[in-house]
Amino acid sequence: MFILKNAWISIKRNKGRNILIGIIILIIACACTVTLAIKNTAVDLIDSYKSAYDKEVTIGFNRENMMKDFDPSQQEGRESAREKFDNIASYTISDVTKFADSKYIESYYYTYSVGLNGNTIEKAEIESNNDMPNFGNHGGKANVSSTDFTLTGYSSQDAMSEFISGAYTMSEIADNAWDIAFNGNYVFINEELASYNDLKLNDKIKLEDEDGNTYEFEILGIFKENEEDSSESMSMFSNSVNTIITNADAIVNLTEKNENLKASISPTFIIDSYDNVEKLQAEFYEKGLDENFILQTNEELAESGVSSVKNIDSFATTFLVITLLIGGIVLFVINMINIRERKYEIGVLRTIGISKLKLTMQFVSELVIVAFVALLVGAGIGAVSSKGISNSLLANEIESSNERTEEIGKNFGGAKMNGEMPNRGGDRGNMHGKGMPVVQVYDSIDAVVDVKVLLELLGIGLTLVLVSSIASMVSIQRFSPLTILKERS
Amino acid sequence: MTYKKKNSDISKERLEMNVSSKKVKEQDREDKKKDAKNIILSIQNASYRYSDADEDDYALKNVSFDFESGKIYAIRGRSGTGKTTLLSLISGLERCTEGEIVFNGKSLKEMNLDKYRNSDIGIVFQSYNLLPFMTASENIILSMDANGLKIKNKKEKAIELMEKVGLKEAYKDRKVLRLSGGEQQRVAIARSLSYNPKMIIADEPTGNLDKQTETEILEIFKKLAHEENKCVIIVTHSQNVCDAVDVVYDLKKVQER
Numbered sequence: 113m114f115i116l117k118n119a120w121i122s123i124k125r126n127k128g129r130n131i132l133i134g135i136i137i138l139i140i141a142c143a144c145t146v147t148l149a150i151k152n153t154a155v156d157l158i159d160s161y162k163s164a165y166d167k168e169v170t171i172g173f174n175r176e177n178m179m180k181d182f183d184p185s186q187q188e189g190r191e192s193a194r195e196k197f198d199n200i201a202s203y204t205i206s207d208v209t210k211f212a213d214s215k216y217i218e219s220y221y222y223t224y225s226v227g228l229n230g231n232t233i234e235k236a237e238i239e240s241n242n243d244m245p246n247f248g249n250h251g252g253k254a255n256v257s258s259t260d261f262t263l264t265g266y267s268s269q270d271a272m273s274e275f276i277s278g279a280y281t282m283s284e285i286a287d288n289a290w291d292i293a294f295n296g297n298y299v300f301i302n303e304e305l306a307s308y309n310d311l312k313l314n315d316k317i318k319l320e321d322e323d324g325n326t327y328e329f330e331i332l333g334i335f336k337e338n339e340e341d342s343s344e345s346m347s348m349f350s351n352s353v354n355t356i357i358t359n360a361d362a363i364v365n366l367t368e369k370n371e372n373l374k375a376s377i378s379p380t381f382i383i384d385s386y387d388n389v390e391k392l393q394a395e396f397y398e399k400g401l402d403e404n405f406i407l408q409t410n411e412e413l414a415e416s417g418v419s420s421v422k423n424i425d426s427f428a429t430t431f432l433v434i435t436l437l438i439g440g441i442v443l444f445v446i447n448m449i450n451i452r453e454r455k456y457e458i459g460v461l462r463t464i465g466i467s468k469l470k471l472t473m474q475f476v477s478e479l480v481i482v483a484f485v486a487l488l489v490g491a492g493i494g495a496v497s498s499k500g501i502s503n504s505l506l507a508n509e510i511e512s513s514n515e516r517t518e519e520i521g522k523n524f525g526g527a528k529m530n531g532e533m534p535n536r537g538g539d540r541g542n543m544h545g546k547g548m549p550v551v552q553v554y555d556s557i558d559a560v561v562d563v564k565v566l567l568e569l570l571g572i573g574l575t576l577v578l579v580s581s582i583a584s585m586v587s588i589q590r591f592s593p594l595t596i597l598k599e600r601s
Numbered sequence: 602m603t604y605k606k607k608n609s610d611i612s613k614e615r616l617e618m619n620v621s622s623k624k625v626k627e628q629d630r631e632d633k634k635k636d637a638k639n640i641i642l643s644i645q646n647a648s649y650r651y652s653d654a655d656e657d658d659y660a661l662k663n664v665s666f667d668f669e670s671g672k673i674y675a676i677r678g679r680s681g682t683g684k685t686t687l688l689s690l691i692s693g694l695e696r697c698t699e700g701e702i703v704f705n706g707k708s709l710k711e712m713n714l715d716k717y718r719n720s721d722i723g724i725v726f727q728s729y730n731l732l733p734f735m736t737a738s739e740n741i742i743l744s745m746d747a748n749g750l751k752i753k754n755k756k757e758k759a760i761e762l763m764e765k766v767g768l769k770e771a772y773k774d775r776k777v778l779r780l781s782g783g784e785q786q787r788v789a790i791a792r793s794l795s796y797n798p799k800m801i802i803a804d805e806p807t808g809n810l811d812k813q814t815e816t817e818i819l820e821i822f823k824k825l826a827h828e829e830n831k832c833v834i835i836v837t838h839s840q841n842v843c844d845a846v847d848v849v850y851d852l853k854k855v856q857e858r
Binding site for chain 1: 689719724730731748836
């Protein structure tokens with residue numbers, strides 16, 4: 113009590129100096145608050161961004177393994193490679209289900225494709241080379257290209273990567289399309305195919321397999337392929353003109369009806385951590401995945417998106433360190449001057465029997481009281497300004513994030529989606545999840561000064577005060593009261 | 602008490618002191634034993650050498666004095682004889698290099714000197730050593746706080762002490778810089794009395810004061826010694842002071858009055 117009382121008297125007495133110390137700490141506190149808020153926001157933003165990009169694993173060819181013994185200069189080598197490719201054991205939907213039953217996998221979705229011929233519609237004639245083997249559909253060896261149409265079934269909207277990426281955009285869509293699209297024989301067709309066959313929304317089309325079985329589908333939407341994404345821009349029709357999009361269940365039903373139908377599957381697994389990919393691959397091999405396949409991740413894509421935010425984070429860290437360093441030095445110097453000015457007072461107090469420890473505590477208390485008030489005021493000012501500063505620093509991120517969200521919405525025909533964007537997270541683990549993919553919307557960065565920031569600020573501030581007062585503490589220990597008083601006399 | 606001359610070096614000569622007391626000189630051992638119970642402070646062969654001084658370069662060597670309660674003492678000596686050093690040893694601001702100082706039967710070496718300074722002794726300096734930014738009463742209360750004194754109304758007690766040393770109550774809220782030298786010294790004495798110590802140590806307390814004020818201050822000290830049974834030790838150059846005290850210790854020779 114005596115220490116605090118004396119400290120308070122000294123603070124009141126040395127108003128000028130304490131106001132100066134207070135202003136310096138206030139500036140440091142403001143800078144720290146803004147910096148900490150930006151840092152924390154940047155970290156949150158990075159986390160959000162990474163979570164918006166799920167940790168995805170797909171199955172791809174192990175090209176290195178396949179090309180190991182391949183010698184293109186020799187006919188035998190080429191034949192051996194072709195033979196090797198033909199003998200790769202494919203995986204089926206039941207294999208995918210089996211693979212997905214892993215502690216490392218949070219959810220999964222897939223694309224299922226089968227080749228069918230037109231019954232009531234005609235294939236649009238295109239110039240593209242349809243004889244090219246479809247390496248993309250590596251799950252099976254269904255020769256989808258020898259038929260008129262490729263019927264591609266998605267297990268959920270998550271799987272509709274062409275729409276997410278913007279390669280396809282929905283140009284017309286039935287009002288209730290997304291409510292029923294994944295529950296029955298409904299399709300989306302290319303607008304060129306629709307035009308070629310004079311088809312419109314809610315028309316029914318019939319397709320048939322090579323055994324002559326027919327299957328009826330209702331058109332729920334008409335999509336277009338964006339030219340800039342087409343590699344065959346010189347052809348009359350786009351690549352996807354004869355691609356008909358449906359849901360995976362519809363294809364499962366077809367393959368159940370006709371076992372001769374060969375379907376190919378492309379699964380995407382959402383995993384908990386990229387660190388577990390190797391373990392997951394080993395598990396897949398154990399469960400029967402051919403070793404000519406390997407697991408591929410989207411880690412690079414997710415990382416590349418946050419590089420600018422990471423730059424802001426590291427800028428904030430550098431700024432924080434420089435602020436603390438300069439602030440610390442200034443406080444240190446002021447403390448030294450303070451001690452020199454108050455040498456006589458120290459001498460008198462020591463002479464009347466106040467211990468070095470109590471005296472040190474009094475001096476530190478003075479600084480801590482001033483620092484505490486300045487830190488609070490600084491935190492308040494920082495809190496008010498941090499949001500604006502954060503937003504201006506991260507403006508580009510916000511803009512690109514917003515653009516991307518709007519873009520995806522439009523690709524899915526967003527205007528007719530009743531404004532509902534169910535979180536796909538809710539459908540995790542459900543192979544028939546029908547949720548809409550969500551990309552985090554950043555209309556502004558919520559750079560709030562929360563309890564965490566306040567505690568960090570308090571910790572940093574008090575540490576700075578204590579470190580900068582070390583010199584004065586040491587001086588008090590070394591002062592001889594008699595020498596001080598003699599000097600004064 | 603003997604005087605030992607170690608060599609002809611003048612600087613050393615002044616440190617090897619033959620101390621004597623003009624009154625104690627003729628007392629025999631029996632008398633000493635009789636008075637022993639009144640001895641509050643005993644300096645026993647105390648020597649002091651600064652940490653940066655040569656091995657033989659003592660500021661004070663082999664000094665032995667006894668001080669009793671109820672008496673007022675003066676320690677006199679030429680400049681450089683180590684008066685201030687002795688004062689700093691008695692007041693616990695420094696520790697003896699050799700020998701020891703015993704207060705109330707306990708060596709200062711074993712005592713917490715901060716506690717000793719803020720409860721057992723009161724110190725009065727020639728330059729008062731008051732805190733200028735405080736009022737007279739605040740300076741006195743500060744000393745009570747340092748002592749940890751637990752009384753209800755410290756200000757009242759401070760005013761009481763001020764009146765005791767001849768200061769008007771009106772001075773209580775006056776900054777000490779607005780007081781005269783004599784008044785400041787009275788505040789310093791009041792401060793030294795704030796926790797009722799057994800001993801008052803004063804370093805040239807009247808050095809900056811006029812003759813009239815000096816007499817008044819000495820009267821206060823005398824009263825403290827003779828009426829309140831305190832031991833008062835005054836380090837001084839002043840013959841007036843030496844004339845007023847009960848015992849004078851000379852750092853060159855010991856005289857007993």
